[in-house]
Amino acid sequence: MPINRQVVKKKIAAYASLLLDGAFASGGQEAAVQVRDELEALVRYTRESLELANALDDKRYTPEQHKAIMVNVLTGLGVTPLLVEALAVMAQRGDFSLVSRVWASYTEQLEQRFDLNIVDVTTAVPLDDGLRQLISEKAAADLGTRVVLREHIDRSILGGIIMSARGRRIDASIRSHLEGARRTLKQSQMEVKASD
């Protein structure tokens, strides 16, 4: 199929803004951010699931069948009905491969509309209000806008914190510190990698 980059970009922006409008109408900023998170999880899931990607790519299924597959998969995962609807339309029209770009576009539009930055924070234990305050202030100072924290708990990072926003990441987890320490200790005489 002939691909015009601008056409594709417009299409993605259209999907994203539709989704954003719907989410905002249903529950304001909170719902919009929630949709973003769900969409992100979905993107990660589809990357790992070759079966789903293959099924949605298969030209032997009719668009209606594609839509049905999508709806079945998503209802099993328990996502927002709005998102199910939007993605089902995408699947039906054969645009599901654009989902990761829709997510990126959605995030961008979301941040622009509310003039905020979404900061994903991963810690080993739940944050308390003091820390939330501290992290928000630091991120707001760095990024120059309001920030919304999205908190994730992951015991496997052992401790510390991982913050990411705008495609950049600050990895201050104990796991990565220990990994760094181990690598340094092992290098001893080897010095395989130079200091950056």
Added chain:
Amino acid sequence: MTEITAKSIDEALRKQLDALETSVESREVGTVIQVGDGIARIDGLKDAMAGELLEFVSSEGHTVYGLAQNLEEEEVGAVLLGEVTTIKENDQVRTTGRIVEVPSGKEMIGRVVNPLGMPIDGKGPIKAEGMRPVEFRAPGVIERQGVCEPMQTGILAIDSMIPIGRGQRELIIGDRQTGKTSIIVDTIINQKGKDMICIYVAIGQKASTVAGLVETLERYGAMDYTIVVSASASDSAPLQYIAPMAGAAMGEFFMYNGADGKPASETNKGRHVLCIYDDLSKQAVAYRQMSLTLRRPPGREAYPGDIFYLHSRLLERAVKLSDKNGAGSLTALPVIETQAGDVSAYIPTNVISITDGQIFLVSDLFYQGQRPAVNVGISVSRVGGSAQIKAMKQVAGSLRLDLAAYRELQAFTQFGSDLDKATQQQLNRGARMTELLKQGRYVPMPVEEQAISIYAGGKGYLDDIPVSDVVRFRGELIDFLRGTRPEVLSAVATEKKFTDEIESDLNAAIETFKTQFAVSASE
């Protein structure tokens, strides 16, 4: 001597611990969208540079490095170096802000390493003096000077007629099994005591072949000044692709730095390096594989469009630096394997046009027993002549003429024996000169001995020796001179030319030797 004690290990660990840095900076991260065939497509990484080193962190915490290759609007295509299978979709990728570097320094010498500079010879870790980028801009016009010193291969046929200078790029091309690698091994062995550091880059070869080569070099004491970079056939395509560049980078360290490791200058002379890429056709194939899996458009013979640039960039790094820059040199001997003698294929024509000459090896000659099977008719060296010593120039001219006349007349011999005396004389001379160029493996000859051998042939001292005895005559003559007239040999070596006095001494010596030379019984 290092002692293995708890204390020494403790000390080493403590020293490393001091170097541990705990500062945390923000880094750009991306996510692997798709991985396979040693290629990863990455979402994010908007600031990645072409050729930048990327750090992939697998879910189990392993770190794998990759090279950013395709920078597209929405994603980055990267090739993975090393453990390809540990990386999965959704793994994180970080930029490092630097391009691929290899360790370099004196401790690399005598070692066998992979293209990332990690030892694979089981002789323990290497303490590098520094890191050098595998992609390095070749020196410009001002930083260079013309090729002026010879790089002796120790092979009569090459040093006499296809002389190679330090800083030259001379292609060795031929079918499989024509002795390309033996020429290279002889050349490396001949660099002993010539202040030359050799870097042998094996690309896409069997690991057993490389092991055999290393053993040979060790037996002849050549590993004392040699680094072997091995990307064997089982290594991934990206490793085979960067291997020659890594070898060049290791060599550049010695060229751009003096013996003390400080940058070379007028007073701190740079070293001389010989880099051998064996062979570039396999690197081209690896690069083709990489490019096709990265979905770059294929061109002629399905090679990517920038394969010429890849090779010219690599070979342009061969250089003779100006005195101001330490006068170091990097000589490149790329090897290309042709298929059924077809030099008009894409890669051979490319590399022929980039290099300063080529040595053609021909299977016909090889099977006729003319080894090294150098076809001197079509082999050339475009710049090495100015680096040849005068003695060799004096005798090589007549050798070239004799051989050319011989080749021309050889066709006639098939039509019968009614040849006039002069023609027969020429055929006779040519047959002996051709025989004179035969040389065994691992027996490189010093240049003065080569010159004397050709001198003896050119002056007609071989004309009455049976063809089958020519090689023995050459060997025994040299032994005789070494034993009884060492002054003649040393005179040629020091004067570097044939003066009248040396010539008369030499003539007398050869005549004396001829009286005691016993022609072997004919069959």
Added chain:
Amino acid sequence: MKAGVKKALATACAPTLAAIAGLTAFPLAAFANEEAATAEGATEGAAGISAILPDMAEFIPMLVCFIALCIVLAKFGWPMFAAMLDKREASIKESLERSEAARIESERLLQEYRQQLDEAKAQAATIIADAKKTGEAAMADLGARAQAEADGIIAKARAAIEAEKKAAIAELQSTVADTSIAVASRLIGTDLDDAEHRRVVERYVNEAGTFNAH
């Protein structure tokens, strides 16, 4: 050669003897005549002196015969004899000359052979000297090479031992590092309570770099 001469003499003498034989016939006849005369003389009584004096009648024919003989001999015999002598003289002279030449030649050859022998001796000596020199050079070279090789092997062995040691240390070190990090991870994972975790987070957030760093 002597036999040849004898034969030549024999052939030369044969006709002479024949001639003499012819002549002797005359005196015999003369004596016969004399006896007859003697018988007459006894009768005469005056035969004394005349017995030894040639009778003119006999003498003249004898003289004539002698002269004739002389003439015949001078005419035919003598030149033959002279020629024979000359021939003989020449042949003797020739053989003498020949033997002299042969002697000179042999002496020259002898001289030459002697000279060649000397030359050969000298050459042999030089070849031996050369060979000795070559041998010595080769031996010295071989010795030096063997020594160098032995040194090299020892040095290499030392280096190999050193490398092994370093490798062992590196291995040990990496094992130690792995173990200590594993222990540290376990400890941190289990021993820190939430408040401590939060303190760590707080410290890290304060120490962390900015998002804008490039």
